[in-house]
Amino acid sequence: MKKIKARNLHRDLGYFYIGLIVSFAFSGLMMNHREYWHPEKYTTETKAIQISLPAEENLNEKYAEELGKELNIDDKIRRQGAKKGTYKISFENHDVEIDIKTGKGEIVSFMKTPIISQTMKIHKSTSNWWIYYSDIFALSLITIAITGTFIIKVGKFSFKNRGWKLA
Structure with missing residues:
Protein backbone atom coordinates (compact mmCIF):
# COMPACT_ATOMS: atom_id res chain seq x y z
CA MET A 1 0.00 0.00 0.00
CA LYS A 2 1.26 3.46 -0.92
CA LYS A 3 2.46 5.61 1.98
CA ILE A 4 0.32 8.71 2.61
CA LYS A 5 2.45 11.78 2.08
CA ALA A 6 1.98 15.02 3.99
CA ARG A 7 1.54 16.87 0.70
CA ASN A 8 -1.34 14.60 -0.41
CA LEU A 9 -3.10 14.74 2.96
CA HIS A 10 -2.64 18.50 3.14
CA ARG A 11 -4.02 18.98 -0.39
CA ASP A 12 -7.01 16.65 0.01
CA LEU A 13 -8.10 18.05 3.39
CA GLY A 14 -7.72 21.55 1.97
CA TYR A 15 -9.95 20.70 -0.99
CA PHE A 16 -12.51 18.98 1.22
CA TYR A 17 -12.82 21.88 3.67
CA ILE A 18 -12.29 24.90 1.38
CA GLY A 19 -15.99 25.88 1.30
CA LEU A 20 -16.33 25.69 5.05
CA ILE A 21 -13.05 27.51 5.63
CA VAL A 22 -14.13 30.40 3.41
CA SER A 23 -17.69 30.65 4.79
CA PHE A 24 -16.48 30.35 8.41
CA ALA A 25 -13.82 33.03 7.85
CA PHE A 26 -16.28 35.30 6.00
CA SER A 27 -18.98 35.03 8.66
CA GLY A 28 -16.35 35.45 11.39
CA LEU A 29 -15.25 38.75 9.89
CA MET A 30 -18.82 39.97 9.77
CA MET A 31 -19.45 38.90 13.37
CA ASN A 32 -16.30 40.67 14.54
CA HIS A 33 -17.65 43.96 13.20
CA ARG A 34 -21.39 43.52 13.84
CA GLU A 35 -21.48 46.51 16.21
CA TYR A 36 -20.99 48.82 13.18
CA TRP A 37 -23.49 47.14 10.89
CA HIS A 38 -26.02 44.32 11.02
CA PRO A 39 -25.01 41.80 8.36
CA GLU A 40 -27.67 39.26 9.32
CA LYS A 41 -30.59 41.51 8.47
CA TYR A 42 -31.47 44.63 6.54
CA THR A 43 -34.15 47.23 7.18
CA THR A 44 -37.08 47.25 4.79
CA GLU A 45 -39.20 49.94 6.48
CA THR A 46 -39.10 52.34 9.43
CA LYS A 47 -42.38 53.77 10.69
CA GLU A 61 -44.74 40.01 27.79
CA LYS A 62 -48.55 39.96 27.70
CA TYR A 63 -48.68 43.71 26.98
CA ALA A 64 -45.99 43.30 24.30
CA GLU A 65 -48.05 40.61 22.56
CA GLU A 66 -51.19 42.79 22.64
CA LEU A 67 -49.28 45.82 21.37
CA GLY A 68 -47.77 43.71 18.56
CA LYS A 69 -51.27 42.71 17.43
CA GLU A 70 -52.45 46.34 17.68
CA LEU A 71 -49.51 47.41 15.48
CA ASN A 72 -50.26 44.61 12.96
CA ILE A 73 -47.06 42.74 13.76
CA ASP A 74 -47.68 39.02 13.46
CA ASP A 75 -44.16 37.84 14.36
CA LYS A 76 -43.18 35.82 17.38
CA ILE A 77 -41.79 37.91 20.26
CA ARG A 78 -38.13 37.26 21.03
CA ARG A 79 -37.74 39.59 24.03
CA GLN A 80 -39.14 42.77 25.56
CA GLY A 81 -38.19 45.12 28.34
CA ALA A 82 -37.89 48.66 29.63
CA LYS A 83 -34.45 50.18 30.17
CA ASN A 93 -38.84 40.51 11.81
CA MET A 111 -35.55 40.79 6.56
CA LYS A 112 -32.77 38.23 6.89
CA THR A 113 -29.91 38.78 4.45
CA PRO A 114 -29.79 35.75 2.13
CA ILE A 115 -26.67 33.55 2.43
CA ILE A 116 -24.99 35.87 4.95
CA SER A 117 -27.52 35.13 7.71
CA GLN A 118 -27.16 31.39 7.08
CA THR A 119 -23.34 31.46 7.24
CA MET A 120 -23.44 33.53 10.43
CA LYS A 121 -25.72 30.92 11.94
CA ILE A 122 -22.72 28.56 11.81
CA HIS A 123 -21.00 30.63 14.51
CA LYS A 124 -24.05 30.64 16.75
CA SER A 125 -25.13 27.01 16.45
CA THR A 126 -25.11 24.87 19.58
CA SER A 127 -26.66 21.68 18.19
CA ASN A 128 -24.84 18.44 19.00
CA TRP A 129 -24.18 17.44 15.39
CA TRP A 130 -22.61 20.81 14.68
CA ILE A 131 -20.37 20.60 17.75
CA TYR A 132 -19.05 17.21 16.59
CA TYR A 133 -18.56 18.48 13.05
CA SER A 134 -16.77 21.58 14.39
CA ASP A 135 -14.46 19.35 16.44
CA ILE A 136 -13.60 17.30 13.35
CA PHE A 137 -13.12 20.53 11.40
CA ALA A 138 -10.79 21.93 14.09
CA LEU A 139 -8.71 18.73 14.11
CA SER A 140 -8.55 18.84 10.30
CA LEU A 141 -7.31 22.45 10.38
CA ILE A 142 -4.61 21.37 12.82
CA THR A 143 -3.69 18.53 10.45
CA ILE A 144 -3.63 20.93 7.47
CA ALA A 145 -1.36 23.28 9.41
CA PHE A 150 6.42 19.25 5.85
CA ILE A 151 5.67 20.24 2.25
CA ILE A 152 8.98 22.01 1.72
CA LYS A 153 11.47 19.66 3.37
CA VAL A 154 14.82 21.39 2.85
CA GLY A 155 16.19 24.70 1.76
CA LYS A 156 15.89 28.36 2.51
CA PHE A 157 12.07 28.32 2.67
CA SER A 158 11.58 25.13 4.73
CA PHE A 159 9.77 25.17 8.06
CA LYS A 160 13.02 24.29 9.81
CA ASN A 161 14.89 27.30 8.39
CA ARG A 162 12.18 29.95 8.02
CA GLY A 163 8.68 28.73 8.81
CA TRP A 164 9.05 28.32 12.57
CA LYS A 165 9.99 32.01 12.87
CA LEU A 166 6.80 33.06 11.10
CA ALA A 167 4.70 30.53 13.02
Missing part, protein backbone atom coordinates in the same frame (compact mmCIF):
# COMPACT_ATOMS: atom_id res chain seq x y z
CA ALA A 48 -42.94 56.40 13.40
CA ILE A 49 -45.59 55.62 16.01
CA GLN A 50 -47.27 57.37 18.95
CA ILE A 51 -48.53 55.10 21.74
CA SER A 52 -50.10 55.65 25.17
CA LEU A 53 -48.09 53.27 27.34
CA PRO A 54 -49.36 51.89 30.65
CA ALA A 55 -47.36 52.28 33.87
CA GLU A 56 -43.85 50.86 33.58
CA GLU A 57 -44.64 47.96 35.94
CA ASN A 58 -47.33 46.81 33.44
CA LEU A 59 -44.89 46.63 30.53
CA ASN A 60 -44.63 42.86 30.33
CA LYS A 84 -33.17 53.75 30.49
CA GLY A 85 -36.54 55.30 29.64
CA THR A 86 -37.15 53.19 26.53
CA TYR A 87 -39.49 50.25 26.06
CA LYS A 88 -38.13 47.79 23.50
CA ILE A 89 -39.82 44.80 21.91
CA SER A 90 -37.87 42.54 19.60
CA PHE A 91 -39.91 40.39 17.23
CA GLU A 92 -38.54 37.95 14.65
CA HIS A 94 -39.56 43.77 13.63
CA ASP A 95 -38.08 45.89 16.40
CA VAL A 96 -40.22 48.37 18.34
CA GLU A 97 -38.72 51.15 20.47
CA ILE A 98 -40.88 53.58 22.41
CA ASP A 99 -39.90 56.44 24.71
CA ILE A 100 -41.71 55.66 27.98
CA LYS A 101 -42.41 59.32 28.89
CA THR A 102 -43.57 60.64 25.50
CA GLY A 103 -44.93 57.47 23.88
CA LYS A 104 -43.12 58.36 20.66
CA GLY A 105 -41.32 55.54 18.94
CA GLU A 106 -40.76 53.60 15.79
CA ILE A 107 -41.25 50.20 14.24
CA VAL A 108 -38.34 48.89 12.21
CA SER A 109 -39.18 46.08 9.80
CA PHE A 110 -36.33 43.94 8.52
CA ILE A 146 1.03 20.54 10.54
CA THR A 147 1.22 18.79 7.17
CA GLY A 148 1.89 22.18 5.58
CA THR A 149 5.09 22.39 7.57
